[in-house]
Amino acid sequence: MAAPHPKDPGTRSTAAVLRFAPSPNGLLHLGHALSAFENRAMADRLGGRLLLRIEDIDTTRCRPDFEAAAREDLAWLGLSFDGPVRRQSDHSDAYRAALDRLDAMGLIFASFxxxxxxxxxxxxxxxxxxxxxxxxxxxxxxxxxxxxxxxxxxxxxxxxxxxPHALRLDMAAALARIGAPLGWTEVDEAGRPAREVIAHPERWGDVVLARKDVGTSYHLSVVVDDALQGVTHVVRGLDLIEATAVHRLLQDLLGLPVPLYRHHRLITGPDGRKLSKSEQATGLRALRGAGATPADVRRMIGIDS
Known part of the structure; x- marks a missing residue:
């Protein structure tokens, strides 16, 4: 069955569905904790569900022990999730089908x-x-x-x-096919519409949607997963707000529902840059080993309760 078109007013369920989607290519840090708590808080406010998705399409960097460590850290923080865990590595056929649809529209080319x-x-x-x-x-x-x-x-x-090659979206052809401005609704902490954001996917040029060794990309897999899982609210860090323009374009091309979005503040290091998984001082496992409690973590990321 074809996915409903985002302009169809009947596509959005009244039940909120959110997802926390770490990539198991390293240990979780304080930034992940903030995003997980932000998702849990909005799901609770809206009386919705929070899903756990493991974004493990990069098989060269993602490892089962990192996934196990992430789930252990999340349980230590007191975070729970609804429904079965979705692993992207189990759903390559869905991403291939989306690529094939874009290819049939004449929007994909290979670069070498x-x-x-x-x-x-x-x-x-x-x-x-x-x-x-x-x-x-x-x-x-x-x-x-x-x-x-x-x-x-x-x-x-x-x-x-x-x-070796990458499959790229022909951005000019994709924008010509859409023919109209794109945007999304950014919501506040309570899930209420706060502002409309204009999308500028052209800033990404002919973005990569798959590689020979990895049959999909973050951009493609995330919009397919969100649609298949019925995600209504995407809550993630501000570092991904520019990527949302590509996601909105893909959603429109593939006729997928459009979630509401919230891009929350980032936890930064002493240099003012966002945290990375290589920074052991802010890793949840290291903090736990040093005697920190979940309450300490909440204080460190600026969550009072």
Whole structure:
């Protein structure tokens, strides 16, 4: 059955569904604790459900022991979840089906350049024009390769030969197909609409949706999962607000329901940058080992109760 279109007023259930979705490529830290508590608090306020999703599509970095550690840390914090755990690694067929739909629309092309080759191309363009080559919100140069200009036969031949490649969204074609401005509703802590945000997916250029070694991307898998799990409210860190523009575009292209969004504050380190899983001093396991309690963690992240 086709997913309902986001413009259909009957697509949103009255029961709120939220999800906390860590990636098991390291140990959880204070930033994860804040996001988990934010999700739990909104689910409780709305009388809804909170799901646990394990975003383990990167099989080279994600490990079962990290997943086990995450679930142990979350239980120590007193956080509980509803329903079965969804692991992205179990659902590659769903992501493949979404890619196939986009491909059938003529919106996917294969690119064969490495990251270093793409950086060199961008550097060359900068030298030729004397102007900075545009970067995406994460700071990476926008795609400057020739994948879009290759014939379908040439692409198929390279793929059949085992050439490493990425599958990219043709951003210009995707935006032309939508033809109208995109946006989303940002809600407050109580889940009430607070403001409308205009989406600018073009800032990401021809964004990667899959690679040869990883059959999907964060952008694609997260919108497919949210739709299949009936997620109504996405609560996550402010560092992902720019990515929401890509998610809104994919939702519209695939005819998926549009959740409400809340992008909460970040926990930062002494240098003012967001925490990473390599920072042991803020890791939940390290804090617990040093004698911290769940109440201590709540105080550290600025949650009073």
């Amino acid at each position: 350049e490495s990251r270093s080759e793409l950086k060199a191309l961008a550097d060359r363009r900068e030298a030729e024009t004397g102007h900075p080559w545009p970067r995406d919100p994460d700071g990476a140069p926008l795609y400057a390769g020739r994948g879009r200009s290759l014939s379908r036969e040439a692409r198929s031949g390279l793929i059949a030969a085992g050439q």
